[in-house]
Amino acid sequence: MQGSKADIIAQLQKDILPLQGYKHGTNSIAVDAGLGPVRDAFPNGLFPVSAVHEFICHGKEDAAATGGFILGILAALMKNAGAVLWVSSSRTIFPPALVFFGIAPEKIIFADLPNEKDVLWAVEEALKCDALSAVVGETSMLSFTASRRLQLAVEQSKVTGFILRNQARNININTTACLTRWKITSLESSFDNGLPGLGFPRWKIALLKVRNGRPGNWQLEWNERRFRDIMHVTPVLTIPQKKTG
Amino acid sequence: MARRFVSIWFPQLTTDWFAIRQPALSCSPFVLSAPSHGRMLITSANVAAQAQGIYTGMPVADARAIVPQLAVLDDIPDLPGKLLHRLAEWCIRFTPFVAADPPDGLFFDATGCAHLWGGEAGYLAEITRRLNKRGYAVQAAMAGTAGAAWAIARYGKKSFISDGIMDTAALLPLPPQSLRLETETIERLHKLGLSQIRDFITMPPAAMRRRFGQHFIKRLYQALGKEEEPLLPVLPVEPYQERLPALEPIVTAAGIEIALQRLLGVLCRRLLQEGKGLRIARFKCFCADGKTSVIETGTHQASCSAAHLFKLFESKLNNVEPGLGIELFILEALQTEDILPIQEKLWKTDSGLNDTRLSELLDRLEGKIGSGHIHRYLPDEHYWPERSIKLAASPLEKPGTAWRNDKPRPLHLLHQPEPVEVTAPIPDYPPMLFRYKGVLHKIIKADGPERIEQEWWMAEGQHRDYYAVEDEEGRRYWLFRSGHYTAEKLYQWFLHGFFA
Numbered sequence: 001m002q003g004s005k006a007d008i009i010a011q012l013q014k015d016i017l018p019l020q021g022y023k024h025g026t027n028s029i030a031v032d033a034g035l036g037p038v039r040d041a042f043p044n045g046l047f048p049v050s051a052v053h054e055f056i057c058h059g060k061e062d063a064a065a066t067g068g069f070i071l072g073i074l075a076a077l078m079k080n081a082g083a084v085l086w087v088s089s090s091r092t093i094f095p096p097a098l099v100f101f102g103i104a105p106e107k108i109i110f111a112d113l114p115n116e117k118d119v120l121w122a123v124e125e126a127l128k129c130d131a132l133s134a135v136v137g138e139t140s141m142l143s144f145t146a147s148r149r150l151q152l153a154v155e156q157s158k159v160t161g162f163i164l165r166n167q168a169r170n171i172n173i174n175t176t177a178c179l180t181r182w183k184i185t186s187l188e189s190s191f192d193n194g195l196p197g198l199g200f201p202r203w204k205i206a207l208l209k210v211r212n213g214r215p216g217n218w219q220l221e222w223n224e225r226r227f228r229d230i231m232h233v234t235p236v237l238t239i240p241q242k243k244t245g
Numbered sequence: 246m247a248r249r250f251v252s253i254w255f256p257q258l259t260t261d262w263f264a265i266r267q268p269a270l271s272c273s274p275f276v277l278s279a280p281s282h283g284r285m286l287i288t289s290a291n292v293a294a295q296a297q298g299i300y301t302g303m304p305v306a307d308a309r310a311i312v313p314q315l316a317v318l319d320d321i322p323d324l325p326g327k328l329l330h331r332l333a334e335w336c337i338r339f340t341p342f343v344a345a346d347p348p349d350g351l352f353f354d355a356t357g358c359a360h361l362w363g364g365e366a367g368y369l370a371e372i373t374r375r376l377n378k379r380g381y382a383v384q385a386a387m388a389g390t391a392g393a394a395w396a397i398a399r400y401g402k403k404s405f406i407s408d409g410i411m412d413t414a415a416l417l418p419l420p421p422q423s424l425r426l427e428t429e430t431i432e433r434l435h436k437l438g439l440s441q442i443r444d445f446i447t448m449p450p451a452a453m454r455r456r457f458g459q460h461f462i463k464r465l466y467q468a469l470g471k472e473e474e475p476l477l478p479v480l481p482v483e484p485y486q487e488r489l490p491a492l493e494p495i496v497t498a499a500g501i502e503i504a505l506q507r508l509l510g511v512l513c514r515r516l517l518q519e520g521k522g523l524r525i526a527r528f529k530c531f532c533a534d535g536k537t538s539v540i541e542t543g544t545h546q547a548s549c550s551a552a553h554l555f556k557l558f559e560s561k562l563n564n565v566e567p568g569l570g571i572e573l574f575i576l577e578a579l580q581t582e583d584i585l586p587i588q589e590k591l592w593k594t595d596s597g598l599n600d601t602r603l604s605e606l607l608d609r610l611e612g613k614i615g616s617g618h619i620h621r622y623l624p625d626e627h628y629w630p631e632r633s634i635k636l637a638a639s640p641l642e643k644p645g646t647a648w649r650n651d652k653p654r655p656l657h658l659l660h661q662p663e664p665v666e667v668t669a670p671i672p673d674y675p676p677m678l679f680r681y682k683g684v685l686h687k688i689i690k691a692d693g694p695e696r697i698e699q700e701w702w703m704a705e706g707q708h709r710d711y712y713a714v715e716d717e718e719g720r721r722y723w724l725f726r727s728g729h730y731t732a733e734k735l736y737q738w739f740l741h742g743f744f745a
Contacts (some may be wrong), residue, residue, distance in 0.1 A: 125609060
């Protein structure tokens with residue numbers, strides 16, 4: 001009797017997940033890219049594709065760090081020759097830098113709209129187009145209704161959406177129907193062997209909200225075109241370098 | 246199919262136009278005049294004036310002596326040319342090929358058009374009726390050649406239709422002027438007693454050429470259809486053009502939509518058969534009041550899908566002003582391209598950029614936000630960061646060179662480098678501090694310098710020494726110093742980008 005009850009609960013949980021936006025259609029692919037511990041936050045242990053992810057950032061530096069994290073995931077999403085639409089009204093992305101994330105920059109189509117209020121419309125149209133691998137939208141405002149429209153579009157087409165919300169500090173962020181909410185900030189880089197100069201980019205990944213999962217904080221490094229967990233890497237004592245010459 | 250030509254003669258082209266503009270003039274005799282050699286000569290006279298014995302070329306003073314109450318108006322130079330061009334454009338509703346025939350006529354290539362008006366008699370009657378309704382007196386004739394139609398319209402019976410075989414018979418009683426000859430040739434023919442075409446049509450061509458010249462033979466043969474006559478259409482005929490005349494003038498949006506759908510269906514079927522796709526399409530609506538509404542749309546990739554093209558046009562249909570009603574719809578494919586046949590797949594896959602669904606999405610986006618906002622970038626062989634990328638010319642263009650990944654490039658590049666205050670040890674160490682927008686950043690780690698020289702053959706300016714720096718919070722910036730540290734020239738530090 002006990003066993004059957006557990007079975008029923010497991011079955012019910014399995015049924016609830018698709019209702020909450022965790023859809024794994026036939027064309028969905030497992031996003032690995034070394035996300036490692038981050039994936040454990042999600043119910044199936046898989047990064048949810050065919051969903052809308054919301055990223056919060058304050059300022060240009062954070063936007064760059066968030067962009068880096070998104071591109072790491074995009075690289076995994078685009079592995080089978082997909083195209084990505086990047087919708088923005090104030091784009092500063094520099095295409096040659098995408099090479100460092102393992103993305104061919106010519107595969108990304110940039111829609112530079114003159115008005116910010118058209119961004120959400122364009123993102124929704126694009127999310128309905130299943131020829132795309134993913135859609136990235138940069139906008140500061142995302143109302144609950146708009147986010148629900150995006151989620152409905154995604155459920156039909158199985159495209160993954162990323163909404164980058166660059167907002168000034170101290171603004172209450174409204175509830176949205178997005179599956180997750182992230183906040184990415186930069187971390188100090190360091191080489192394991194104490195070399196001078198800039199190391200691999202490191203980010204503090206904060207998963208603020210995730211439906212039916214466990215929010216958490218992680219520290220990842222983008223290294224050799226993969227994410228690497230650095231939470232548990234013990235830093236090597238650096239010896240101060242003397243410049244010669 | 247036998248070629249059919251219509252020639253329309255406006256005997257009173259300019260005076261009719263003045264009468265339309267000033268209806269009060271139409272009943273009374275009036276003339277148009279222009280100065281010539283110090284006196285005023287009549288350039289054209291209306292029917293009422295002609296009835297009183299006034300003819301073109303008569304001095305105004307003589308005419309005034311005959312008819313004291315004669316109204317004299319100033320002629321407008323090159324008015325007939327403009328009028329003919331406007332009338333020719335209006336006549337596009339009868340045939341796609343209309344040519345102006347200065348000074349006072351029009352030519353139609355009406356091959357295969359007449360059946361739409363229930364036969365040639367109905368066609369010609371409709372042309373005459375519509376032009377008369379506009380206020381122009383016309384004489385029209387239809388024949389197998391432009392020359393024969395011209396001759397019959399001016400010197401033959403009114404509204405005469407000659408089938409191709411009877412052309413010669415119809416020409417026989419006409420005077421030699423009807424062959425559009427030079428004045429001297431006509432005079433010489435009359436002096437020789439050859440006052441009808443039948444008098445000389447049987448003469449051997451060699452004898453006629455010797456006496457009357459090559460031009461005479463050419464005109465004769467053009468009228469008889471032995472020689473091709475080149476005509477210049479007022480609007481170039483588009484190779485892919487579909488027309489839909491409306492029985493009743495259409496004023497409703499639903500009617501316009503149905504017309505567009507029907508035209509798109511026909512055009513797309515034809516394009517599909519020929520393996521072509523449409524890049525730029527133009528939809529023209531000719532209104533009853535003589536106005537034309539034009540809407541245009543373009544696609545990213547050659548397309549022959551009627552449903553998709555209709556969606557693109559749909560957003561612009563509001564710009565069509567039906568006015569008194571639309572009489573004719575024309576859909577033209579201004580630019581077409583070959584469609585590469587795509588292998589159909591049993592299951593959906595991400596086929597990347599070469600996907601009709603993607604190009605249709607981009608067309609929809611451009612349809613709403615306007616063109617020139619969708620970009621795709623390819624590498625360009627320049628070190629200067631702003632010039633290291635170029636826009637892709639076509640949606641499937643592949644990069645000509647590989648993307649470079651040997652030097653660090655920031656994920657976000659500012660459109661304009663922003664000046665920053667920097668504390669940096671000389672000669673070329675990376676900065677220690679910089680202040681950007683009032684916030685002080687202490688630099689912990691740095692890479693550089695990477696010197697990028699201005700390309701002197703493209704632009705003048707100082708070189709840049711780029712440094713990638715990281716502050717105490719791990720935020721990364723791309724800074725550069727413009728120029729050397731010298732007293733004579735200015736140097737300035739700038740922030741140019743943000744690394745991920």
